[in-house]
Amino acid sequence: MSNAVLKPVLAARSVSKRFPGVLALQNVDLDIYAGQVNAILGENGAGKSTLMKILSGVYTEYEGSLLLDDEPVRFTGPRHAQDLGIAIIHQELNLIPHLTVAENIFLGREPLTRLGFIDYRKMADDTRALLQKLNSDIHPNSAVENLRVGQQQIVEIAKSLSLNARIIIMDEPTSAISEHEVDILFGLIKSLKADGVAIVYITHKLDELDKIADAITIFRDGKYITSGPAAEFTQDDIICSMVGRDMDDFFVKDEVSIGEDVLQVENLSLKHPARVNDYLLKDVSFHVKKGEVLGIFGLMGAGRTELFDCIFGVYGKSHTGSISIDGINVSIENPQQAIEAGIGYVHEDRKSAGLIIEMSVAENISLADIQQVEKFGFLSSQAEQNLAKDYIQQLKIKTPGTTQAVEKLSGGNQQKVVIAKWLATHPRILFLDEPTRGVDVGAKNEIYKLISELAGKGLGIIMVSSELPEVLAISDRILVMSEGQLTGEFTPSQATEEKLLSAAIPKSIEA
């Protein structure tokens, strides 16, 4: 690749950004080339997101300069950057829940009829065309709040496509979408490249780089480390530059002795709340043993999260079938009963369902079983701090202290706080829904290690993940779900990516 003669379409020169107490970016350079996928790599806290917010006009105060087509430019805000052809798809989706898909895509630029009213028909038609390009069957007039995370991501992508952007920044676009949707996305990225669009691609999934990255830039601790054509980097080089130390190859789980059944689920079914004769879960039966890590693989919408929610009592009494713990039939109609029965549930959406973001590390850890830090009916701050200290040490949570607001922690450490909260309830069964989503490479391995240790202590662990290598690496047994049903069971030695995928693909799509 001839980067030497190629001129960057967008460049950052000696950019620094200071936050209270933190130098988030330190004299950073970056070159973005048209018609290429420019991958930006780095652990959480490396400064990637900060730099992207500068490139997209979200942060307007910084030191250094940006060059757009070799001309110095200083964005006055996101709208300014957008007008100059820069679109950003944030990791945390920026859609308005109550509005429809079409209204979201054309928010602020609604097509008007000759009389000055919103032209809903054109809006819906344009939206349908955009979504068709993405091979998506999402209805233009469905409310965004009724879509799953994966579908919302597609809407975001459609939105930036509709902006005709020259530079599209994608912050971990594949973190929440299914493999099938990833393939569509990659196909799209390739066609965008062919049209000369520059893609800035932030990801934690290193195995994606082979498929799409043209150039790679690596950051660490707010500093520029290295960059170059993607072909010149091996995965080991990249990890080494990202973490600043050598890393073992992918995680290998410890062998632990597997005991009796701890959870048995028989014929669990859950009707679709809106559609008649449609099921969210249908006749699901499985079991997990003490010390076992049961991986559940499935595409988005396969019913994995619904399975966890259902067993955990989120749907109240509306399910049929039976659940037994340690061989005893239990009736779980709400999360309290689930917790009392010994289940802990690390939800897929850390911010909205896992943490009380304004509260401290200690307050989050004690939340699900606060009785244990009470003395004579009053909360004991001492006991609470001690509980938190135990888990901070045990799970190696990086935090300045127990009273730190969880908001300020990195994704990996926030996830550990959520796990600590559930361990503090002394569960016998732990549900992990996408436990490493939005977590950087170093912290991912720590979480795998933790899962393995917890299994070693006799917990029955069920992990849902859409990352195949992860499922293959740490599961003792793998179940595959599709359309609310179990469609396959494998041991790790039998399982291959192809076998799992073919079991996961809905029959209705295959046909």
Place this chain on the structure above:
Amino acid sequence: MNKNLKNTLLRFQSLIALLIMIVFLSIFTEKFLTVDNSWNVMRQISVNVCLSMGMTLVILTGGIDLSVGSILAISGAVAAGLLKNGIEIPDLNLFVGFTFLGAVIAGLLTGSALGWVNGLAITRFRVPPFVATLAMLTIARGLTMLWTGGFPITGLGNSFAFMGTGWFLGIPVPVWITAVIVVLMVVLTRKKRLGRYIYAVGSNEKASGLSGLNVDRVKMIVYTLAGTMSAVGGLLVTSRLDSAQPNAGMGFELDSIAAVVIGGTSLSGGRGSIIGTVQGALIIGVLNNGLVLLNVSPFWQQVIKGLVILLAVIIDKMSREIKNNI
């Protein structure tokens, strides 16, 4: 400016504002800094503090309670009516008389019950708090009119008057009562499980529910407490005036919400404190009193009060940003 000083200034901004008002009023009015007036202000404030304690809890959960003024009225009227007339059921040839204590308990229970109904509408029937308590504002006011026939109930006796006008150890009784409630609320919010749950529910209802908290129960308790504390306010007002007025407490919900907001509690829930609200109530009380003493026309008083609320919230928002940058 050094950081510590800046931090201290920001932390005590409400107190500093209060102090400035007090100094200003002491210089520019003759009556403000007299013993009589000071106790008078405190007595007046104590009613708003009672209402605002419940309001703080409700707002911390992310809700709102517009019915506090009306619940104040019906609770005071029930207590006064029972004390004075008892209950007579001619069909059964039955008459039940009420002692002072009986009447007070009946008044408090009235407030609790109506607060509980608020909670029921909000949790069981998922009516938004604004609407549910707006309905209760009208219902409880109407019930007050029905109960009193639209006329004040007066002549309630010495022991009843003691609550609102008496003295104990050199301090007015209503100030004692309010102080006890404040202390209980501080303990509740900081040291009791329920307090923690209130903050958690207000910050993130979904995560709270998934952590095994009974979100609906927390809300039921909070609205019931708000009703009960409105009833305390009702007893204090009725006792001070020696009369239950059918239109007592009209518009009190606004002063109460203002006290909570000036005290730095976020209307979206999850952030705020009891002590903040007490400071907010003090600021409003001193302001009300000062404007009267300064002979400001009642029309201007409303304008000025509104501006102060606006200013307080703007300052609070700005100082929060500065704090984040220290």
